[in-house]
Every structure is written in structure tokens, then in C-alpha cells.
Amino acid sequence: xxxxxxxxxxxxxxxxxxxxxxxxxxxxxxxxxxxxxxxxxxxxxxxxxxxxxxxxxxxxxxxxxxxxxxxxxxxxxxxxxxxxxxxxxxxxxxxxxxxxxxxxxxxxxxxxxxxxxxxxxxxxxxxxxxxxxxxxxxxxxxxxxxxxxxxxxxxxxxxxxxxxxxxxxxxxxxxxxxxxxxxxxxxxxxxxxxxxxxxxxxxxxxxxxxxxxxxxxxxxxxxxxxxxxxxxxxxxxxxxxxxxxxxxxxxxxxxxxxxxxxxxxxxxxxxxxxxxxxxxxxxxxxxxxxxxxxxxxxxxxxxxxxxxxxxxxxxxxxxxxxxxxxxxxxxxxxxxxxxxxxxxxxxxxxxxxxxxxxxxxxxxxxxxxxxxxxxxxxxx
Amino acid sequence: xxxxxxxxxxxxxxxxxxxxxxxxxxxxxxxxxxxxxxxxxxxxxxxxxxxxxxxxxxxxxxxxxxxxxxxxxxxxxxxxxxxxxxxxxxxxxxxxxxxxxxxxxxxxxxxxxxxxxxxxxxxxxxxxxxxxxxxxxxxxxxxxxxxxxxxxxxxxxxxxxxxxxxxxxxxxxxxxxxxxxxxxxxxxxxxxxxxxxxxxxxxxxxxxxxxxxxxxxxxxxxxxxxxxxxxxxxxxxxxxxxxxxxxxxxxxxxxxxxxxxxxxxxxxxxxxxxxxxxxxxxxxxxxxxxxxxxxxxxxxxxxxxxxxxxxxxxxxxxxxxxxxxxxxxxxxxxxxxxxxxxxxxxxxxxxxxxxxxxxxxxxxxxxxxxxxxx
Numbered sequence: 001x002x003x004x005x006x007x008x009x010x011x012x013x014x015x016x017x018x019x020x021x022x023x024x025x026x027x028x029x030x031x032x033x034x035x036x037x038x039x040x041x042x043x044x045x046x047x048x049x050x051x052x053x054x055x056x057x058x059x060x061x062x063x064x065x066x067x068x069x070x071x072x073x074x075x076x077x078x079x080x081x082x083x084x085x086x087x088x089x090x091x092x093x094x095x096x097x098x099x100x101x102x103x104x105x106x107x108x109x110x111x112x113x114x115x116x117x118x119x120x121x122x123x124x125x126x127x128x129x130x131x132x133x134x135x136x137x138x139x140x141x142x143x144x145x146x147x148x149x150x151x152x153x154x155x156x157x158x159x160x161x162x163x164x165x166x167x168x169x170x171x172x173x174x175x176x177x178x179x180x181x182x183x184x185x186x187x188x189x190x191x192x193x194x195x196x197x198x199x200x201x202x203x204x205x206x207x208x209x210x211x212x213x214x215x216x217x218x219x220x221x222x223x224x225x226x227x228x229x230x231x232x233x234x235x236x237x238x239x240x241x242x243x244x245x246x247x248x249x250x251x252x253x254x255x256x257x258x259x260x261x262x263x264x265x266x267x268x269x270x271x272x273x274x275x276x277x278x279x280x281x282x283x284x285x286x287x288x289x290x291x292x293x294x295x296x297x298x299x300x301x302x303x304x305x306x307x308x309x310x311x312x313x314x315x316x317x318x319x320x321x322x323x324x325x326x327x328x329x330x331x332x333x334x335x336x337x338x339x340x341x342x343x344x345x346x347x348x349x350x351x352x353x354x355x356x357x358x359x360x361x362x363x364x365x366x367x368x369x370x371x372x373x374x375x376x377x378x379x380x
Numbered sequence: 381x382x383x384x385x386x387x388x389x390x391x392x393x394x395x396x397x398x399x400x401x402x403x404x405x406x407x408x409x410x411x412x413x414x415x416x417x418x419x420x421x422x423x424x425x426x427x428x429x430x431x432x433x434x435x436x437x438x439x440x441x442x443x444x445x446x447x448x449x450x451x452x453x454x455x456x457x458x459x460x461x462x463x464x465x466x467x468x469x470x471x472x473x474x475x476x477x478x479x480x481x482x483x484x485x486x487x488x489x490x491x492x493x494x495x496x497x498x499x500x501x502x503x504x505x506x507x508x509x510x511x512x513x514x515x516x517x518x519x520x521x522x523x524x525x526x527x528x529x530x531x532x533x534x535x536x537x538x539x540x541x542x543x544x545x546x547x548x549x550x551x552x553x554x555x556x557x558x559x560x561x562x563x564x565x566x567x568x569x570x571x572x573x574x575x576x577x578x579x580x581x582x583x584x585x586x587x588x589x590x591x592x593x594x595x596x597x598x599x600x601x602x603x604x605x606x607x608x609x610x611x612x613x614x615x616x617x618x619x620x621x622x623x624x625x626x627x628x629x630x631x632x633x634x635x636x637x638x639x640x641x642x643x644x645x646x647x648x649x650x651x652x653x654x655x656x657x658x659x660x661x662x663x664x665x666x667x668x669x670x671x672x673x674x675x676x677x678x679x680x681x682x683x684x685x686x687x688x689x690x691x692x693x694x695x696x697x698x699x700x701x702x703x704x705x706x707x708x709x710x711x712x713x714x715x716x717x718x719x720x721x722x723x724x725x726x727x728x729x730x731x732x733x734x735x736x737x738x739x740x741x742x743x744x745x746x747x748x749x750x751x752x753x754x
Binding site: 279280281 | 642643647
């Protein structure tokens with residue numbers, strides 16, 4: 001089905017992104033997967049051609065484009081090629097909105113130019129060993145000491161955790177708790193007491209560095225407080241539609257890509273004297289998946305249009321996030337089955353797509369949390 | 381004879397009787413006509429001892445246990461027999477569990493099939509409870525019941541009602557009361573006309589089956605028996621619907637071949653078959669558990685899992701039967717809708733599978749907790 005959400009500029013941008021992903025990233029994936037991390041230089045290279053920092057104002061060295069459809073193009077092209085290595089979407093879709101919305105002028109001048117140029121890599125640290133979706137359970141603390149803040153605690157599952165130069169850390173600044181107890185701080189590489197734990201061994205996404213971070217009396221100057229003291233919880237909430245749509249568009253793009261590859265496989269692989277796709281079971285299954293992925297694409301595109309005009313609600317984003325990522329699970333599972341024994345071999349893209357898909361219904365808010373959001377909005 | 385041979389004989393005898401007296405045309409004529417149930421079929425079943433199967437020989441029954449009663453019910457379900465065995469066996473189970481004088485007096489009349497009995501209770505997420513709008517009052521001449529129960533399965537066939545309600549002391553009570561189908565029962569138009577429903581107005585004498593101490597055990601015995609019998613009925617319904625669908629798929633040709641040779645049809649039929657077979661095994665295990673250890677937590681769990689699977693299987697198989705028959709399956713003349721309605725009726729009436737599974741898992745967690753305390 002023809003997609004109507006993109007215009008000529010987006011299509012031209014897609015050519016650039018696809019070219020970069022194919023030539024500069026895909027060939028390195030095997031090495032990055034073995035190393036458990038991507039080369040940090042790829043950030044600067046990607047920024048040079050416009051894959052990163054396009055949504056940062058021009059005065060800070062960015063592209064000056066505030067239109068989430070460009071974010072979607074990058075997310076889609078990475079997902080379609082299963083190039084999950086460096087956390088580009090984390091930069092574009094999650095970190096950038098925080099800095100643009102919450103940093104003051106001094107901070108913007110300090111942080112945005114190397115962010116936009118890809119020289120500095122960022123991460124965001126919310127999750128803790130004992131705290132996932134229930135952010136109010138965060139135990140990392142920040143205590144004021146003169147003009148500084150002293151941070152203590154541990155974070156885990158942090159994407160870009162090893163490569164990152166600056167990390168947005170969510171910490172509790174009011175021991176009494178409650179929704180006004182949290183504040184965001186930017187912790188920098190080299191600050192005494194800030195150390196990294198393991199690069200975590202994961203089921204999939206092997207080229208993505210995902211780490212534990214430790215904070216042992218880390219002294220952070222007040223100039224690195226992001227946004228307002230006590231407003232961290234609300235600041236986290238305001239950016240959720242972008243993060244969830246980033247995952248939703250990736251889910252549909254990855255589903256479409258692996259499904260198209262599987263359809264091709266079903267046409268060429270023969271068994272019992274005929275292409276396996278011509279058996280009714282395979283044909284119906286492919287028909288069902290193709291239909292559902294098309295339907296998902298239409299819904300996501302509609303949400304994308306709403307997000308590009310800042311009209312998307314967090315409930316709509318939650319709907320898109322859970323449904324598309326659950327669809328992705330079914331698509332990759334059935335595509336492995338259609339590949340038979342080859343589907344289980346890592347040399348086939350479908351095997352990697354299968355494991356790489358699995359986190360999608362978990363990070364950025366689990367399916368169950370998404371349904372809570374949708375359900376609560378129904379007033380039930 | 382081995383147990384399997386006895387069961388085979390019993391199933392064969394009932395199947396032969398039903399082939400003669402409960403063909404699909406007979407069921408259709410009754411369902412679309414004014415009669416609420418098939419009284420002459422009931423008399424024929426009575427002659428071969430069907431109503432007394434689970435009851436001990438000391439009460440004039442067959443002493444065959446719930447295992448064989450469930451096997452017989454599967455055959456009745458297969459033929460959509462419009463007879464009140466599920467309700468009757470539930471009341472019998474309650475009376476056997478109560479063991480009171482009142483129970484001893486009524487059991488032989490229920491066993492012989494002379495009197496048909498049904499159950500009137502309230503319904504909560506946890507299962508059967510006291511009927512909302514009925515009060516039991518103790519007067520000089522004994523107990524009497526007053527009030528209304530909006531839906532009672534098999535009431536239009538029944539002469540006796542087992543009623544769960546609250547007494548005017550505030551205690552839970554279980555009572556037997558005679559009813560007259562021509563007076564106190566208001567027949568309802570039900571989705572499934574092979575299992576008649578009635579609203580019952582109560583205003584007359586009653587006998588207390590058990591005191592407050594035995595109440596929970598006796599009510600649970602009735603509910604467990606009803607669930608197992610209904611589940612067995614669903615196995616029969618699902619098996620027959622699957623059989624009809626497979627027969628049709630073998631003979632109906634499209635695009636130059638039998639439609640059953642298309643994978644979309646053959647895989648669906650295979651799924652229906654597997655679901656029904658699984659249900660049959662679970663129902664046999666649950667019925668056996670009722671015979672072995674009626675009051676245990678394991679039995680409560682087995683009964684609920686069997687009923688949940690059987691109802692799901694029957695609904696899936698009867699829906700598949702309609703779909704595989706194509707446009708023909710949607711016509712009034714074809715019996716497919718009668719199977720589907722019996723399955724959906726059972727689901728709505730007493731056995732929402734989600735509820736049953738929740739009850740089962742609650743029992744599992746509860747027994748785990750007790751284990752860990754021990």
C-alpha cells in the first residue's frame with residue numbers, strides 16, 4: 001500500500017540514510033556483534049551525512065528540522081536492515097527532545113554542538129536493578145552539597161552505556177518520595193566515582209552496548225541539573241510519545257522487511273515438488289501477516305502524522321507501541337517457521353530478526369504497561 | 381468385564397437407543413416446537429437405568445460412579461438429547477454428600493427417574509452461592525421458601541428443586557422444595573432450546589437438606605457434578621460437530637477436489653479433533669477424581685480445568701463445523717447451529733472458561749500456600 005505520510009524531502013533523506021546504512025554500517029555488523037559494541041566513530045560519520053542531529057537547531061550545528069518523520073526514516077531504515085548497533089534512535093528520538101526542551105541556554109551551548117556532530121555520545125539512565133516500569137521505585141539519590149549535587153546509586157540496562165560520554169541520570173532528590181521527588185542530572189565521563197559495570201550479555205541486539213552504571217559519591221555541578229529540580233518525573237512523561245513511536249515505527253519496518261524476505265524464500269524454496277509458498281497453509285499465513293503489517297503501517301503512519309504536528313497523545317502512542325511490537329513477535333516467529341531448519345541458523349537474517357525482536361515488547365514500557373495506559377484512559 | 385468394556389457396552393447401548401429415539405429430525409422438531417423437553421425419551425432412558433448411574437446401589441442406583449455417568453452424558457451430548465441429566469445428577473451428588481434423612485428419602489425417587497430435580501442458586505465469580513432473592517423462613521410447620529430465581533436450568537422438566545438461599549437467621553441453607561411446572565415455573569426462551577430454562581417463583585414448604593456445617597461441602601458436590609456432567613456433554617457436542625465437519629470435508633468438492641484436501645480445512649479439522657480429544661481425557665480424569673476423592677482441592681482443580689477445556693473445545697469445534705460447511709452451515713435446516721447453540725448455551729449458563737480457570741488457579745495457589753505452611 002502506498003504510504004502517504006512522507007513528502008519529497010523525506011524520500012530524499014531516506015535515500016541518503018539507506019545508502020549510509022548499507023555502505024557504512026551493514027558491512028561492520030558482524031564485527032560489532034562479536035565485539036558487543038559498535039565503533040564510536042560511526043556517530044560522527046553518521047552525523048556528517050545528516051543521520052544524527054538533524055533535529056538540533058542550526059545555531060548549534062544541527063539540521064534545524066523539527067519533524068518526527070525524519071526520525072522515523074532513520075528508525076525504519078535501521079530496522080529494515082536489522083542494523084541495531086549504535087543507538088542512533090536513542091540519540092535522535094529520546095535524548096534530543098530532552099536537551100531541546102529542558103536544557104537552558106548555557107547548557108545548550110555547551111552540549112548541543114558535540115551532540116549534533118556525533119563527537120559526543122549520550123545515554124539516558126532510568127532503570128535500576130530493582131526498578132523497571134515503576135519509576136517511583138528509583139533509589140539512586142542526589143543530595144545537595146554547596147553548589148553541587150552528590151549522586152549515589154546504580155543503573156542497569158543502559159543503552160549506549162559503554163560508549164556514552166554524557167548520561168542523563170534520573171535521581172531522587174526528595175527522600176520523602178512521591179512524584180515530585182525526582183530530578184534529572186547530566187553525569188559526564190571522567191567524573192570521579194562514575195564507573196561502568198559489565199557490558200551486559202543479551203539474547204539479541206549484540207552490536208548494541210547495554211551496560212550497568214555505578215555512581216559512588218559522584219559530584220555533579222548544579223550547572224548539570226537538567227530542567228527543574230523535582231520535575232524529573234513529569235519531564236520523563238512528556239517525552240514518552242516520541243520514544244514509543246520510535247519503537248513502533250521500527251517494529252513495523254522490521255516486520256515488513258523480514259516478511260518480504262520470507263515471501264521471497266517461500267517462492268524459491270521447494271518441497272514435495274512445489275514452492276512451499278504455494279501450500280495453502282503457507283499462503284494463508286503469509287496473506288494474514290501481509291495484511292496485518294499493512295494495517296499496522298497505516299495506523300503507525302497516522303500516528304506519525306499526528307506526532308509531526310505535535311498532536312499525538314500518549315495513549316495513542318501506547319496503542320501503537322504495544323500492538324505493533326506484539327505483531328512483530330508473531331511475524332518473526334512465523335517467518336522462522338517458514339524458513340524451516342535454515343530459520344534456526346544465525347547466517348539467515350530471520351534468525352537474528354527473531355532474537356532482536358524480543359526486547360521490543362519490553363523496553364520503552366512493556367505491553368502490559370501500555371495496556372494499563374490505554375485501559376486507564378477508558379476510565380475503567 | 382474390564383472397566384473399558386463396561387464403558388463401551390454402556391456407550392453402545394445409549395447410542396443405539398438415541399439413534400432410534402433422538403435423531404436430529406426429532407431434536408429439531410422438539411426444539412422448534414412448543415415442548416420444553418423430551419419426556420418420552422426420558423422414560424426410555426429411565427428404563428435402561430440412566431438416571432441412577434452415579435448413585436449407589438443402596439439407594440437403588442447403578443453404582444457406576446461419575447465416571448460412567450459422564451460417559452453416558454457424552455453420548456447424550458452427541459445427540460443433543462433434550463433431557464435433564466446434568467441437573468439431576470447435580471442434585472443427586474448433593475444428596476449423596478449430605479447423607480441426611482431428607483436426602484435418603486428423596487434419593488431413590490431421583491434414582492428411578494420418577495422425579496426430575498434441578499438446581500436453583502445464585503452465581504458469583506467464585507461459583508455457586510445463595511440465590512439473591514429467596515428467603516427461607518422457619519414456621520410452626522417447618523421451613524418454607526419465598527422468592528424468585530430468575531434462571532434455573534431444566535426447571536420446566538423438574539418436579540423438585542434444590543435451592544441454595546439464606547435463612548431468616550442469616551445462615552446459608554440448602555433446601556428441597558417441590559415445584560409444579562404448570563404453576564410456579566415461567567419457561568424462558570433460551571439460546572439453546574435443547575436445555576430448557578425457567579424462572580421459578582417459590583412460595584411453599586421446603587425441607588432442609590443439611591445444616592450450616594455441611595452446607596459448603598454439599599453445595600460444592602452439586603457444583604462439581606454439574607460441571608463434570610456439562611463438560612462431558614460438551615465433549616459429545618464437540619466430537620459430533622467435528623465428525624459432521626470431517627464427513628462434509630470428505631464429500632464436498634470445490635476446484636476439482638474434496639475441500640478436506642485443502643490445508644486450511646484439514647488443519648482446522650485437526651485442531652478441532654485435538655481440542656476435543658484433550659477435553660475427553662480431562663473430563664475422564666475429573667469424573668474419576670469425583671469418584672475417588674470428591675472433597676479434595678485436587679478434584680476441585682481437575683473439575684474446573686476439564687470444564688474450561690471442554691467448553692472451549694466445544695465452542696471452537698461447533699464454530700469450525702459451521703465454517704467448514706460454508707453457506708450450508710448457516711441455514712436453519714442444517715443441524716450445525718443446534719450444536720453451536722448447545723455449546724454457547726453451556727458456556728453462558730455455568731461455565732465461563734476464564735472464570736473456571738481463575739477458580740482453579742486460586743485453588744492451586746491456596747494449596748501451595750498450605751503446603752509451605754506445613
